[in-house]
Amino acid sequence: MKILVAVKRVIDYNVQIRVKEDNSGIVTDNVKMSTNPPDDNAIEEAVKIKEAGKASEVVAVSVGEEKAQETLRKALAVGADRGILVKVDGAIEPLAVSKILQKIVEKEKPDLVFMGKQAIDDDCNQTGQMLAALLNWPQATFASKIQVKEKSLEVTREIDEGLETIEVSVPAIVTCDLRLNEPRYASLPNIMKAKKKPVEQINASDLGVDTKPRIEQIKVEEPPKRKAGIKVASVEELVQKLKNEAKVI
Amino acid sequence: MEYDVVIVGGGPSGLTTAIKLKQLNSDLNVCILEKASEIGAHILSGNVFETRALNELFPNWKELNTPIKTKVTKEKFLFLGKTKSLSWPTWLLPSVQQNHKNYIISLANLCRWLAEQAESLGVEIFPGFPASEILYNEDGSVKGVATQDMGIDKEGNKKDSFEPGIELIGKVTVFAEGCRGHLGKQLIKKFDLDKGKDPQQYGIGFKEIWEIEEKNHEEGLVMHTAGWPLDNSTYGGSFIYHAEKKQIFLGYVIGLDYKNPYLSPFDEFQRFKTHPAIKKIIEGGKRISYGARALIEGGFQSLPKMFMPGALLVGCDAGTLNMPKIKGSHTAMKSGLIAAEAINEHIKDNKDLSNFEEKFKASWLFDELYKARNVKPSFSWGLILGIIFTGIDQILFRGNLPFTLKHKHADHETLKSAKEMPKIDYPKPDNILTFDKTSSVYLTGTNHADNQPVHLKLKDPNLPISYTLEAFDEPAQRYCPAGVYEVQRENNVNKFVINSQNCIHCKTCDIKEPSQNITWVTPEGGGGPKYGNM
Numbered sequence: 001m002k003i004l005v006a007v008k009r010v011i012d013y014n015v016q017i018r019v020k021e022d023n024s025g026i027v028t029d030n031v032k033m034s035t036n037p038p039d040d041n042a043i044e045e046a047v048k049i050k051e052a053g054k055a056s057e058v059v060a061v062s063v064g065e066e067k068a069q070e071t072l073r074k075a076l077a078v079g080a081d082r083g084i085l086v087k088v089d090g091a092i093e094p095l096a097v098s099k100i101l102q103k104i105v106e107k108e109k110p111d112l113v114f115m116g117k118q119a120i121d122d123d124c125n126q127t128g129q130m131l132a133a134l135l136n137w138p139q140a141t142f143a144s145k146i147q148v149k150e151k152s153l154e155v156t157r158e159i160d161e162g163l164e165t166i167e168v169s170v171p172a173i174v175t176c177d178l179r180l181n182e183p184r185y186a187s188l189p190n191i192m193k194a195k196k197k198p199v200e201q202i203n204a205s206d207l208g209v210d211t212k213p214r215i216e217q218i219k220v221e222e223p224p225k226r227k228a229g230i231k232v233a234s235v236e237e238l239v240q241k242l243k244n245e246a247k248v249i
Numbered sequence: 250m251e252y253d254v255v256i257v258g259g260g261p262s263g264l265t266t267a268i269k270l271k272q273l274n275s276d277l278n279v280c281i282l283e284k285a286s287e288i289g290a291h292i293l294s295g296n297v298f299e300t301r302a303l304n305e306l307f308p309n310w311k312e313l314n315t316p317i318k319t320k321v322t323k324e325k326f327l328f329l330g331k332t333k334s335l336s337w338p339t340w341l342l343p344s345v346q347q348n349h350k351n352y353i354i355s356l357a358n359l360c361r362w363l364a365e366q367a368e369s370l371g372v373e374i375f376p377g378f379p380a381s382e383i384l385y386n387e388d389g390s391v392k393g394v395a396t397q398d399m400g401i402d403k404e405g406n407k408k409d410s411f412e413p414g415i416e417l418i419g420k421v422t423v424f425a426e427g428c429r430g431h432l433g434k435q436l437i438k439k440f441d442l443d444k445g446k447d448p449q450q451y452g453i454g455f456k457e458i459w460e461i462e463e464k465n466h467e468e469g470l471v472m473h474t475a476g477w478p479l480d481n482s483t484y485g486g487s488f489i490y491h492a493e494k495k496q497i498f499l500g501y502v503i504g505l506d507y508k509n510p511y512l513s514p515f516d517e518f519q520r521f522k523t524h525p526a527i528k529k530i531i532e533g534g535k536r537i538s539y540g541a542r543a544l545i546e547g548g549f550q551s552l553p554k555m556f557m558p559g560a561l562l563v564g565c566d567a568g569t570l571n572m573p574k575i576k577g578s579h580t581a582m583k584s585g586l587i588a589a590e591a592i593n594e595h596i597k598d599n600k601d602l603s604n605f606e607e608k609f610k611a612s613w614l615f616d617e618l619y620k621a622r623n624v625k626p627s628f629s630w631g632l633i634l635g636i637i638f639t640g641i642d643q644i645l646f647r648g649n650l651p652f653t654l655k656h657k658h659a660d661h662e663t664l665k666s667a668k669e670m671p672k673i674d675y676p677k678p679d680n681i682l683t684f685d686k687t688s689s690v691y692l693t694g695t696n697h698a699d700n701q702p703v704h705l706k707l708k709d710p711n712l713p714i715s716y717t718l719e720a721f722d723e724p725a726q727r728y729c730p731a732g733v734y735e736v737q738r739e740n741n742v743n744k745f746v747i748n749s750q751n752c753i754h755c756k757t758c759d760i761k762e763p764s765q766n767i768t769w770v771t772p773e774g775g776g777g778p779k780y781g782n783m
Contacts, residue, residue, distance in 0.1 A: 012286070014696040014779050018537060021460070030358060030781040032287055032694065185399040185412040185774075188250065188375060 001055045003046040004110035007039040007062050009071040010121040023219040035071050038116030040183040042176040046114050047079030054148045057081050063097050076194035077186035083199040096211040098130035103207040117142050117175040128175035138168040144179040252278045255393050255419030257380040259283035261578050262564025263425030264363040265585030271370035273593040279372045284379035286775040288364040293542040293783040294356035297348050302582035316358040319493050321348045322469030329476040334526040343643030345574045348471050353490045355782035379771035390558030393418035397771050402700050421592045422560045428543050429756040433566035442553035448659035450547035451760045455518040456500040461534035466495050478520045481631045483507050505660040505761050509670040513727035516675035519683040539689040540783050541730035543756045545570040549622035556602040563588045573624040583614040620648025664763050667722040686732035690751050694779035697772050703749045704772035712766045713745035728761050753778045
């Protein structure tokens with residue numbers, strides 16, 4: 001079995017996001033970038049399945065600018081076998097990413113495609129679902145547990161009401177939740193080895209995919225600042241304020 | 250893993266050492282360990298940059314796409330009173346404080362650029378891997394370092410994700426950890442490198458980056474102040490550098506030899522911004538970054554021997570900062586250049602590492618530090634006498650007075666008892682110009698993985714409450730710029746709390762704790778701040 005894992009380079013989750021002064025986007029200069037956290041879970045799970053002898057190869061793929069190579073190297077350092085970088089400059093939307101991944105799937109013919117349930121930068125939560133539609137494959141989203149069976153997967157999903165367990169036939173798309181596993185650390189010797197693993201570079205334009213944005217971004221704004229709280233003297237005062245000022249009860 | 254040269258720390262001195270080594274002999278295997286999650290993320294500096302050492306490392310740097318863009322165009326020096334300010338003519342400043350040939354840069358960005366150069370020359374850089382332990386050969390010489398174990402829980406047990414540390418063995422190990430390196434400190438003690446030297450002197454430096462209104466911004470302007478809010482007996486001052494893109498680098502440095510345990514360096518800095526001369530610059534602007542880091546102030550008298558069997562100390566791990574110049578980047582880089590030459594000859598011709606000392610003494614670095622040596626100690630007589638003496642020493646005698654003033658005390662010895670000293674009432678933050686520690690630390694992007702051992706070790710866990718609270722009102726609550734230390738009162742019992750996840754790796758506690766009870770050790774790799782263009 002071969003597993004393709006999509007990883008995205010995003011602004012590190014510890015960095016405080018700053019909006020550009022002209023509201024045209026967010027500041028990315030000199031900002032620490034990392035792998036999208038649930039994508040780390042996706043790689044970890046694929047590597048675990050391979051280590052259990054149930055997969056033969058783990059291929060990491062990233063769509064983005066040249067520097068997304070760092071994200072691929074990180075995936076290679078924790079156990080992926082090789083990487084594919086599809087180069088696109090500028091913003092790219094989930095639909096275009098799914099179309100690119102569709103081409104990569106047609107070329108690589110994996111049995112499973114793993115990725116994070118959503119990216120922490122645009123929060124879209126669309127790529128996996130759209131890729132499933134484009135390929136006409138079954139999908140298991142928000143996976144918090146995966147059991148590999150003969151020709152299917154048993155997947156536990158994190159849903160609003162609790163947990164749902166479904167079975168999907170292979171080939172399938174799985175989008176991974178943060179609860180799926182605890183990603184391992186990249187060890188120094190493995191980082192060294194990762195530098196020697198192959199990373200193929202492809203231009204998105206060579207795949208014949210139209211990556212033009214379909215969405216026009218009008219402006220980006222910071223959320224309004226929270227007002228300072230006040231102290232109330234009694235329950236009566238609180239109820240009165242909730243009723244008349246906040247108008248929530 | 251074995252290398253010709255293992256370098257601990259990816260700041261200006263470590264990166265320069267690595268690049269120069271590869272320039273001298275491209276066959277050398279060189280690696281750099283860096284505790285931050287990426288090169289530059291733990292770098293914080295003013296910074297007005299003198300290019301002297303960079304000219305030697307890359308004579309053609311102006312043709313390369315370096316992040317050195319903003320030339321200093323104008324200088325100001327202000328003495329601040331509580332509401333007034335007095336401008337000091339720049340022609341009356343000693344030449345070491347004149348900056349017209351220098352550039353306003355982000356040192357973090359320069360380090361990122363240097364790291365690219367190093368990697369293209371074949372240096373292996375490992376960010377996220379702190380060196381936590383020194384390894385010794387049987388003959389006592391330094392063999393290399395071990396990286397920190399990863400995946401240890403609070404109680405010291407191995408988690409599922411446990412990844413053991415790796416031993417990195419070098420023919421030579423270079424320690425370039427910056428000010429108060431936790432391994433450098435051990436080496437200085439073990440090899441008695443500071444024998445016959447004065448105690449090292451430190452300062453704490455704060456920096457904020459502000460985006461200010463266009464009308465207040467003057468790209469290339471360098472301004473320094475002395476005076477308010479500090480009293481005559483406390484050493485310190487501010488810097489305001491107008492960088493590109495309407496940004497200013499605004500900072501404050503306070504000598505850690507201050508005496509009043511109630512003094513809060515953080516609050517002095519916040520208060521400083523409310524002075525009319527400063528307020529008018531930042532009013533209408535927005536603070537976008539915050540950080541703090543201890544720096545070396547001891548200079549020549551306190552500089553330890555920098556070589557030992559199997560290893561060298563470079564940059565501020567030894568203490569090469571030039572205090573009157575308020576610059577340490579070019580001197581750190583120069584020490585790296587000298588180190589690389591000494592190491593290359595050591596490996597190639599089997600010359601002893603003591604060769605470093607001869608090269609150092611023959612260099613402009615030695616000359617510069619020698620001439621600067623009397624400025625900082627003279628300020629122990631107070632600001633006014635210090636300035637008068639510095640004028641005589643630097644302008645009339647150009648640093649060549651026939652005597653050397655001494656640093657008498659280590660910084661942890663200078664605090665007076667809380668009973669003897671006045672409490673200081675600091676104004677509350679207005680969240681426009683001045684802020685509290687919590688919202689400031691938030692801007693640093695600091696994080697340490699949960700459930701790991703506390704990396705701020707107490708030799709005696711009871712001492713903060715049983716002694717330091719009574720004697721000095723536990724000054725850790727105030728000298729820590731990140732709010733790591735708190736004394737909490739629960740059911741009439743005082744408790745000392747260490748919020749180690751907030752630590753921004755400035756090392757001030759390790760320096761200033763009056764009983765030297767706190768030891769800073771490396772946390773799990775990648776932890777700490779994630780500074781951008783600091």
